Amino acid sequence: MTAILNVKNISKTYGTKGANAYTAIRNLSFTMEKGEFIGIMGPSGSGKTTLLNTIATLDSVTEGEIIIGGTSLSAMNEEQLSDFRSQQLGFIFQDFNLLENMSVFENIALPLSLRNTAVPRISATVQQASTLLGISGILEKFPAEISGGQKQRTAIARALVHNPALLLADEPTGALDSTNAAILMETLSDLNKEQKVSVLMVTHDPLSASYCSRLLFIKDGEIDQELHASNSREQFYKEILEVLAGTNERVIAGEAR
Amino acid sequence: MILKLSLEGLKRKQRDYFILFTGLIVSIAVFYMFLTLALNKEFITGNSVINHIQLVFIVGIVLLSVITFFYLYYTNAFLLSLRKKEFGMYELIGAKKKQIKQVFLLETMLIAAAALGAGIFLGALLSWLVSSLLAAQLNVEFIAFKVFYGPAAFWTMVYFLAVAYAVSFINNRKLAKASINDLLKAEVKHDPLPSKPKNSALMIFSGIVLLGIGYVALFFMEILRFIGLFAAPAATTLGTYLLFASLLPIIVRKWKRNKKMNFRGLNSFTLAQLSFRLNELKWVLATIAMLIALSAGAIAGGFAFKNNAVLSVDEERLYDAALYNPGDAEEEVLETIALEERLSYRFKMDEEFVYYVEDELAANPPLIVDWVSYETKRPGPFPDNLKIDEDGYQNLGDQWTMALETINPAFSTLGRHRIVSAETFEQVEAEEITIVLARSDKFSRYIEQWQELDRLQLQDGARLYIPMDLEYESLYSKYSTFESQYAFASGTFFMGFFLGLAFLTMMASILMFKILSGANSDIRRYDSLRKLGVRKKALEASISKEIFIVFLFPALLGLLHVFVGMRMFTFVIIDPYYRLWISLLIFLAIYGSYYFFTVHLYRKLVLPKG
Ligand SMILES: Nc1ncnc2c1ncn2[C@@H]1O[C@H](COP(=O)(O)OP(=O)(O)OP(=O)(O)O)[C@@H](O)[C@H]1O
Ligand SMILES: [Mg+2]
Numbered sequence: 010m011t012a013i014l015n016v017k018n019i020s021k022t023y024g025t026k027g028a029n030a031y032t033a034i035r036n037l038s039f040t041m042e043k044g045e046f047i048g049i050m051g052p053s054g055s056g057k058t059t060l061l062n063t064i065a066t067l068d069s070v071t072e073g074e075i076i077i078g079g080t081s082l083s084a085m086n087e088e089q090l091s092d093f094r095s096q097q098l099g100f101i102f103q104d105f106n107l108l109e110n111m112s113v114f115e116n117i118a119l120p121l122s123l124r125n126t127a128v129p130r131i132s133a134t135v136q137q138a139s140t141l142l143g144i145s146g147i148l149e150k151f152p153a154e155i156s157g158g159q160k161q162r163t164a165i166a167r168a169l170v171h172n173p174a175l176l177l178a179d180e181p182t183g184a185l186d187s188t189n190a191a192i193l194m195e196t197l198s199d200l201n202k203e204q205k206v207s208v209l210m211v212t213h214d215p216l217s218a219s220y221c222s223r224l225l226f227i228k229d230g231e232i233d234q235e236l237h238a239s240n241s242r243e244q245f246y247k248e249i250l251e252v253l254a255g256t257n258e259r260v261i262a263g264e265a266r
Numbered sequence: 267m268i269l270k271l272s273l274e275g276l277k278r279k280q281r282d283y284f285i286l287f288t289g290l291i292v293s294i295a296v297f298y299m300f301l302t303l304a305l306n307k308e309f310i311t312g313n314s315v316i317n318h319i320q321l322v323f324i325v326g327i328v329l330l331s332v333i334t335f336f337y338l339y340y341t342n343a344f345l346l347s348l349r350k351k352e353f354g355m356y357e358l359i360g361a362k363k364k365q366i367k368q369v370f371l372l373e374t375m376l377i378a379a380a381a382l383g384a385g386i387f388l389g390a391l392l393s394w395l396v397s398s399l400l401a402a403q404l405n406v407e408f409i410a411f412k413v414f415y416g417p418a419a420f421w422t423m424v425y426f427l428a429v430a431y432a433v434s435f436i437n438n439r440k441l442a443k444a445s446i447n448d449l450l451k452a453e454v455k456h457d458p459l460p461s462k463p464k465n466s467a468l469m470i471f472s473g474i475v476l477l478g479i480g481y482v483a484l485f486f487m488e489i490l491r492f493i494g495l496f497a498a499p500a501a502t503t504l505g506t507y508l509l510f511a512s513l514l515p516i517i518v519r520k521w522k523r524n525k526k527m528n529f530r531g532l533n534s535f536t537l538a539q540l541s542f543r544l545n546e547l548k549w550v551l552a553t554i555a556m557l558i559a560l561s562a563g564a565i566a567g568g569f570a571f572k573n574n575a576v577l578s579v580d581e582e583r584l585y586d587a588a589l590y591n592p593g594d595a596e597e598e599v600l601e602t603i604a605l606e607e608r609l610s611y612r613f614k615m616d617e618e619f620v621y622y623v624e625d626e627l628a629a630n631p632p633l634i635v636d637w638v639s640y641e642t643k644r645p646g647p648f649p650d651n652l653k654i655d656e657d658g659y660q661n662l663g664d665q666w667t668m669a670l671e672t673i674n675p676a677f678s679t680l681g682r683h684r685i686v687s688a689e690t691f692e693q694v695e696a697e698e699i700t701i702v703l704a705r706s707d708k709f710s711r712y713i714e715q716w717q718e719l720d721r722l723q724l725q726d727g728a729r730l731y732i733p734m735d736l737e738y739e740s741l742y743s744k745y746s747t748f749e750s751q752y753a754f755a756s757g758t759f760f761m762g763f764f765l766g767l768a769f770l771t772m773m774a775s776i777l778m779f780k781i782l783s784g785a786n787s788d789i790r791r792y793d794s795l796r797k798l799g800v801r802k803k804a805l806e807a808s809i810s811k812e813i814f815i816v817f818l819f820p821a822l823l824g825l826l827h828v829f830v831g832m833r834m835f836t837f838v839i840i841d842p843y844y845r846l847w848i849s850l851l852i853f854l855a856i857y858g859s860y861y862f863f864t865v866h867l868y869r870k871l872v873l874p875k876g
Contacts, residue, residue: 115534120798122533122534123532
């Protein structure tokens with residue numbers, strides 16, 4: 010198997026001067042294989058979003074190196090990073106980040122038009138992606154006219170339409186109710202299994218996490234624990250709950266001491 | 267407490283406030299500059315031309331006040347949009363609406379007061395600059411023009427403070443109506459979707475018809491007169507509004523339908539932005555188109571009017587100078603001029619008649635203008651042997667009557683001329699006077715020489731034998747005719763230029779702030795795009811394109827109005843289109859710099875840093 014993502018000893022420190030400086034990530038390393046579905050969990054403020062943002066090239070690391078699909082991010086300038094994002098990465102955000110002045114179709118098509126894909130190709134690909142996600146009936150609507158679940162599926166379609174090497178998601182189910190969250194995770198899981206899309210997802214929700222193939226638990230900017238998927242999702246879910254309970258106990262115990 | 271918090275908030279948004287502040291200062295400066303000119307009593311009464319057209323000033327002040335009001339209204343709305351979220355937060359932690367309103371009012375008034383100080387200073391500087399520039403350019407002196415003028419400063423202050431109070435009152439009411447939730451979510455607010463235009467075909471049709479009526483009225487103003495005077499502005503304005511309301515959304519819709527164009531690069535986003543923006547701005551844009559027409563028209567009208575002084579005097583007088591008994595001094599001056607023609611005639615004058623020599627006239631007939639064809643030509647042969655009838659009236663015919671007027675314009679009102687043979691001329695007992703007609707290649711090239719010739723002629727009044735009292739009347743020379751017409755034209759030019767500049771800067775500022783006040787809700791969009799991997803250059807280009815089109819539409823229609831509208835002046839001005847390009851250049855320079863400024867500020871506001 011080939012590594013799609015290689016995170017080597019990265020650290021991220023916000024601010025520069027002594028009192029203001031805050032190290033959100035400390036000497037963190039992991040490798041992601043092609044086709045993996047990795048979940049990142051951890052308490053609030055542990056550095057999950059920071060980690061995702063550095064991988065997403067939206068933020069730079071203070072130390073260490075990130076390699077995606079064989080390319081080191083630190084070697085690229087701002088423009089190259091932009092191009093890299095638009096070609097190699099797909100994003101799903103908690104609050105969807107759809108452009109509300111454009112129709113669902115136009116939103117999904119944006120990554121393709123940015124690469125100047127021919128119109129027939131765009132139409133076909135958008136059709137395909139929207140059918141896959143069950144939103145082909147609302148393509149002409151505007152984001153203000155569709156539900157939260159539909160918005161998130163639109164966002165996924167947009168993140169996938171250009172066949173990115175890596176799909177990044179920061180709490181994609183955070184703004185959805187449990188039913189919509191489940192539908193969404195099924196979709197992501199299907200995409201991962203059938204289309205072999207590599208997914209890296211930050212989540213708080215143990216149920217959403219149970220769809221992943223591997224989980225990284227982060228604490229204070231470091232990987233605290235790692236968990237591989239079990240035979241069944243139910244089993245995995247239980248294990249996740251145990252780990253989370255364990256972390257909580259440790260926290261409480263730590264405080265009591 | 268709230269006040270302290272608010273001051274901190276103000277500090278945080280320093281940059282945005284600075285933009286607002288600069289705009290306010292400029293508008294105050296323009297307002298003040300205009301008032302100085304309009305209210306400077308000594309200046310107005312001292313300048314007879316300006317005195318005559320004070321009505322235009324009053325109209326100008328009214329218009330300027332209205333524009334300034336909207337200008338302040340939009341800037342204030344912009345200010346509020348910057349602080350909405352913060353005010354919502356104060357409410358959340360228990361501040362009363364009343365307190366927040368007071369804070370906002372106080373802020374508005376403080377900003378207005380601070381801007382007034384700087385603005386009036388800048389205004390004085392500007393009026394000094396503009397007045398001295400114009401004075402130098404027009405070759406006139408503005409006597410008693412005070413740059414620091416008390417009443418103008420006073421009224422500027424009164425007006426701006428009153429309007430600042432009024433607009434913050436209006437915006438405060440909007441603030442009062444908004445719930446905490448609305449305020450907190452102000453930044454993620456969705457724009458209303460542009461509704462499908464109803465009856466747009468009908469609106470476009472009637473818009474075009476009305477514009478057509480307006481243009482026809484402008485074009486045939488001379489024939490239509492009074493009806494035209496009312497029909498032209500009414501129909502043009504109405505047509506403009508209808509067209510902007512119906513045509514703009516359709517144009518963008520058409521663009522969006524063109525898939526090849528829409529799905530290329532960031533175009534779909536740019537066009538989406540544009541369709542929302544044009545929908546939101548259509549009334550403002552229509553107003554701006556009208557104001558552009560007004561301001562560019564005023565500048566162009568001023569120019570054309572000024573040029574008219576030269577043109578009309580050239581048409582009226584074929585010879586640049588008519589010199590009586592020119593001496594060495596005059597000859598010296600004449601030598602410095604490239605003369606195309608120089609004619610010399612003798613005449614004598616007794617109690618009854620002015621006598622000319624037949625042979626001299628026949629040998630060198632002067633140029634005249636044909637009454638019917640307006641062509642310049644030489645007069646034909648004398649009619650019927652120049653018989654004299656029983657009443658002692660000599661029939662000279664139209665052509666030769668005119669020729670004598672050309673030769674001796676100062677005497678033309680006398681009406682009693684005789685063209686006689688050389689022998690008869692010798693017998694007339696009166697002093698013989700020589701008159702020299704000079705025609706240069708271009709009158710306007712030798713203004714200083716003509717002025718000097720006039721001075722030399724006047725120096726020795728006794729030489730002239732002119733039937734007028736030179737102590738009270740000016741010399742009836744081409745130069746003096748030119749001078750008085752030029753003074754009047756210069757006054758009009760000054761007015762047009764000043765008014766046009768004031769309008770243009772004001773309305774471009776309005777457009778700028780209207781655009782900037784929507785910037786806050788765009789920040790998220792550009793951030794999303796950046797995350798999706800759109801290059802910063804592409805984002806910048808998208809902004810340039812979008813704002814360019816917003817600026818373009820009113821300019822196009824406004825300038826079209828000017829092109830058609832200038833024809834209206836044909837019955838007062840010979841060539842109203844004279845050097846229209848200069849006015850256009852001035853317009854483009856100002857409007858263009860506003861465009862670039864807006865783009866620059868907008869980018870600063872919405873694009874992610876770093
Ligand atoms: N731009 C920033 N400047 C300074 N500190 C920051 C910045 N962004 C994040 N931090 C700090 O870094 C730490 C990690 O933040 P991060 O957003 O990565 O947490 P998270 O794990 O995503 O939390 P949550 O689950 O609440 O989203 C936090 O303590 C936060 O205060
Ligand atoms: Mg986070």
